[in-house]
Amino acid sequence: MNSRQQIILQMVIDQGRVSVVDLAKATGVSEVTIRQDLNVLEKQSYLRRAHGYAVPLDSEDVETRMMNNFALKRELAEFAASLVSNGETVFIENGSSNALLARTLAEQKEVTIVTVSSYIAHLLKETRCEVILLGGIYQKKSESMVGPLTRQYVQQVHFSKAFIGIDGWQPETGFTGRDMMRADVVNAVLEKGCETIVLTDSSKFGAVHPYTLGPLARFSRVITDDRLKEEHRTQLQRDGLQVDIVACPL
Structure with a gap:
């Protein structure tokens, strides 16, 4: 050196x-x-x-991860934002694609965003968007709230849609996460029975991580890019999920 x-x-x-x-x-x-x-x-x-x-x-800085495949994640966020109506209250989980979605929604629509991500809350501080940041144990590297208190807060608030990030998916395992406490928060959201949407790039499909997000029947749809393998798309649809494909920017 x-x-x-x-x-x-x-x-x-x-x-x-x-x-x-x-x-x-x-x-x-x-x-x-x-x-x-x-x-x-x-x-x-x-x-x-x-x-x-x-x-x-x-x-594990969210902003750093956001810059990876930024153009693609921006397209995914734009599509996801089109599914949200003015006046809706939506839950947006941690992650770089979700952070871009939150910023897009705040710029385009009158919505209330419920989140466990302190990064997302900070990102929206200069916008007119109403933000509800749920409390709990502060996980410093992910800038996210986790733990039993966070689970209790999730149970106490109401939202019509939830946008979730994942770390992996395989046909045998369904959706999985790499962090136990963040997976627990996602599962608390799934228990509420609202429309739950996975927002992720296609690189996560085919990977597997230790902690289950599910059961699969609690997810409604997947938004991802056109690099998703056809057999994976077919399996997701067979499992009852709507799959929305966004073209990768050239």
Whole structure:
């Protein structure tokens, strides 16, 4: 690791998320050179790259994840927002696609958003949108509320639609999540029996994680992109879900 790469790594560790542009300015080299340095550092497992940024390996920052496949996630959010009417109260769970949906709704419609995501609540602070942030244990890395208190709050509020993120899906397991406490919150939402919509890019299909989200019959529809495998789409429809496909931006 040369001296410039050491500076880059230290900036990423200190700041958590640094753009290629800022790294180029700080080190006095071109953005092309910075990208080459980042490739080297990523291969050596010092950091990882995320659409024009460098982030620490353990970053779960919602904004960082939002920048991955941003154009696609924006299209998914636009489609999801079209399903919500003025005056509705909707639940929006944690995650980058859901954060974009919340911002899109706040910009376009008069709605009330119920969420467990402090990131989403902060994102909407300058909008006219009514926001209900449910309490609980603050999970710092995901910027989300979890735990038995959050489950109780979910039971006490009412909403007509719920938009949920997932970490995996396979025909044998249904929808799954990687975090036990966040999965418990999703399952509390599912128990309310409202229209529940999975909003996710197609990369999650075919993966499996430890914690079940379900049962599957409590989900209403899936919004994803056109990279979804045809056999996965067919199975989801066979299981009774409406599948909405959004074209990937070129």
